[in-house]
Amino acid sequence: MKKKVIAVLMIVVLLVTALAACGKKEEPKQEGAETPVEEASEAKESEEPADAEESEAATADVVNVVALKGPTAMGMIELMDSDGYNVELLAAPDEVAPLIIQGKADIAAVPANLASVIYNKTEGGVQVLNINTLGVIYIIEKGEGVNSVEDLRGKTIFASGQGATPEYALRFILSENGIDPDNDVNIEWKSEHAECLSALLESEEGVAMLPQPFVTTAMTKAEGLRVALDLTEEWNRTQEGAENPSKFLTGVTIVRKEFAEEHPEQVEAFLAAYSESVAFVNENVAEAALLIEAADIVPAAIAEKAIPACNIVFITGSEMKDALAGYLAVLADQNPQSVGGTLPKDDFYYER
Numbered sequence: 001m002k003k004k005v006i007a008v009l010m011i012v013v014l015l016v017t018a019l020a021a022c023g024k025k026e027e028p029k030q031e032g033a034e035t036p037v038e039e040a041s042e043a044k045e046s047e048e049p050a051d052a053e054e055s056e057a058a059t060a061d062v063v064n065v066v067a068l069k070g071p072t073a074m075g076m077i078e079l080m081d082s083d084g085y086n087v088e089l090l091a092a093p094d095e096v097a098p099l100i101i102q103g104k105a106d107i108a109a110v111p112a113n114l115a116s117v118i119y120n121k122t123e124g125g126v127q128v129l130n131i132n133t134l135g136v137i138y139i140i141e142k143g144e145g146v147n148s149v150e151d152l153r154g155k156t157i158f159a160s161g162q163g164a165t166p167e168y169a170l171r172f173i174l175s176e177n178g179i180d181p182d183n184d185v186n187i188e189w190k191s192e193h194a195e196c197l198s199a200l201l202e203s204e205e206g207v208a209m210l211p212q213p214f215v216t217t218a219m220t221k222a223e224g225l226r227v228a229l230d231l232t233e234e235w236n237r238t239q240e241g242a243e244n245p246s247k248f249l250t251g252v253t254i255v256r257k258e259f260a261e262e263h264p265e266q267v268e269a270f271l272a273a274y275s276e277s278v279a280f281v282n283e284n285v286a287e288a289a290l291l292i293e294a295a296d297i298v299p300a301a302i303a304e305k306a307i308p309a310c311n312i313v314f315i316t317g318s319e320m321k322d323a324l325a326g327y328l329a330v331l332a333d334q335n336p337q338s339v340g341g342t343l344p345k346d347d348f349y350y351e352r
Helices: 002-026 037-060 071-075 093-101 112-121 165-176 193-202 214-221 231-238 257-262 264-283 285-294 300-309 317-334
Strands: 063-068 085-090 107-111 126-134 137-142 156-160 186-190 207-211 225-230 249-256 312-315
Touching: 063 071, 063 093, 063 264, 071 107, 071 126, 071 249, 071 264, 071 312, 093 107, 093 112, 107 112, 112 126, 112 165, 112 249, 112 317, 126 257, 126 264, 126 317, 137 165, 137 193, 137 214, 137 231, 156 165, 156 193, 165 207, 165 231, 165 317, 186 193, 193 207, 193 214, 207 214, 214 225, 214 300, 225 231, 249 257, 249 317, 257 264, 264 285, 264 312, 285 300, 312 317
Parallel strands: 063 085, 063 107, 156 186, 156 207
Antiparallel strands: 107 249, 126 249, 126 312, 137 207, 137 225
């Protein structure tokens, strides 16, 4: 009897299990129900290649731009929020060169002579798009003893930028005014602008050579300072009557030649946007100053006062070529290595 009961129970269990399995197979999938794990994994795998392609296409449309924190970056401030540009701000010129040389940046705002150095180092691998900043260097003092370059004779000049544009510019202007930089003045080179200011404040008769916007920063921190000489104006005075006059330049914008050849439309679009940004900064100083502060370049109050003295410009074409070629020639006369050993050839200058 027991055996019969056990057999019946086993049959019942088997029937119930079979019916349950059939019910599970035939149950329709409800609309809106969660996707099973296996199907979700397959869907994810099928979507990944499409997402990767879209990502690569988007990256190809982005122009990677680097600039130094200072007047060159200030001129780009409106451009920084534009679609299609990834703008990175750096603290020192030696951080910029490797990015261009290694192809990690497409366009860079750099000191004018560094553009020539990179051109020579890459054997013509970059072109200059525009001049973005004229001279930004000034002589400041306590009191009112300096009103001309001649008044610098016998003075101690605290300066930074030895072996770079500031030194070459100062030496050129002094020499053109009949002052021997090595014997008629005492140039004390410092490693930072702040050191120059400290030395000036401790000196009775010294002067300091400083760039904008640090000049404005210094004058807000220390009373009794004044701008004695604008070295851009003094440079221009030395060019009066010259057959091929040069300009005192601070910054230019370069592009990798390969990028310019492969993406000419993007280069032209960048130049148009950059031109508009420079105009915006010069014409809307207060508004631009707020954006400059937001980009962590300098506080808005400093930027608003400094912008008019930063000589932010947008110069292209033959005017750019004449001005830059003349400037580089002046530097090369003093030290060929300041431009990378030799002056650039005509292919250095981008033609629109």
